[in-house]
Amino acid sequence: MTRLQAVFWDVDGTLADTELNGHRPAFNRAFQDCGLSWHWDEQTYCELLSIPGGKQRVLSYAKRQEMVVDPALLERIRQSKQQHYLNFVSSGAVSLRPGVKRLLMELARADVQQWIVTSSGESSVKSLLQSFQADLQGIFRGMVTSDAVNRHKPFPDPYTLALHRSGADPEAVVVCEDSMPGLQSALAAGLRCLLTxxxxxxxxxxxxxxxxxxxxxxxxxxxxxxxxxGPPCAQRRITLEYLQLLLSVPLR
Incomplete structure (x- = not known):
């Protein structure tokens, strides 16, 4: 049987509950800072989450409001939002999803490569990683963020780049995702996907x-x-053994 070589992790909604308690309020604070009357309530933000990437969400929402956001304003929003997001993360407002830390540690002990593959920017990801407990620091071999590719999820580019950088065999990789664009991206790259x-x-x-x-x-x-x-899970927890089992499930 093929041995599991790598696990590629999405971040927002997969590793941690970042969206509603981190990114959304950070965007709203940034809009205030930039003199915009916009406010994204939970319903609006959930609708916008079908669009991968914060920059793309801002531009899409501006179009709805029949407003043109020039590059300078977009950059001001980005910088302000990033600072507020860092503050929310540092305050403990964002937490890992159940079982994430346990599985991260188990995979690290087994020397399975772990990579972050996300539509978020590198600075946002680093802010979140810095908030992790000390025993999780340095657990990821690398990351592919929105800054690294021209086409984001649902295109395969982020996962294709992660495969190239990690050197992992596509047949020996499992992707952890939580959203439709992420699932489509993983499948388009020819990878198996565990969905939460x-x-x-x-x-x-x-x-x-x-x-x-x-x-x-x-x-x-x-x-x-x-x-x-998917396959039954006798231990009632997702483990290295279960991810290994997924490698025997035919590719979609």
């Missing part, structure tokens, strides 16, 4: 069957995983 769906991504209801496994979360001893699709 975010509740805001309603499109997933119609096509999450395309994932190689779907779970509510990765699971803890007191929070067992519910398998929504």
């Amino acid at each position: 769906p975010s509740p805001w991504d309603r499109e997933l209801e119609h096509c999450r069957h395309q994932a190689h496994a779907v779970v509510d979360h990765l699971g803890e001893a007191d929070q067992p995983t519910v398998i929504l699709a």
Whole structure:
């Protein structure tokens, strides 16, 4: 059987609950700083999350408002939002999803490569990583962020680049994702995908069957995983053994 060589992790909604408690309020503070009357409530933000990347969301929302955002204003929003996001992360407002730390540590002990592959900017990702506990520092071999590719998820480019940089065999990689664009990106790159769906991504209801496994979360001893699709999980937690099992599931 092929040995698991690498796990590619999405960030927002997969590693941590960053969207509603981190990025959304940070955007709203940035809009105030830049003299904009915009306010993204949870419903509006959940709708915008179908668009990968903060810059693209701002431009899409501006178009709805029949407003043109010039590059200088866009950069001011980006810088302000990043600072507010860092403040929210540092305050502990953003937490890892259940089972994430446990699985990160298990994979590290087994010397499985772990990479971040995200549509977020590098500075946002680094801010989140710096908030992790000391035993998680340096756990990722590298990252592919929105700054590294021209085409973001759902295009395969982020995962194709991660494969190139990691040197991993596509047959020996599992992707952890939470959204429709992420699932599409992983599948387009020819990779197996474990999906932990975010509740805001309603499109997933119609096509999450395309994932190689779907779970509510990765699971803890007191929070067992519910398998929504894919192979059964005897331990009721997603483990290295389960990810290894996914390598035997045919590629979609």
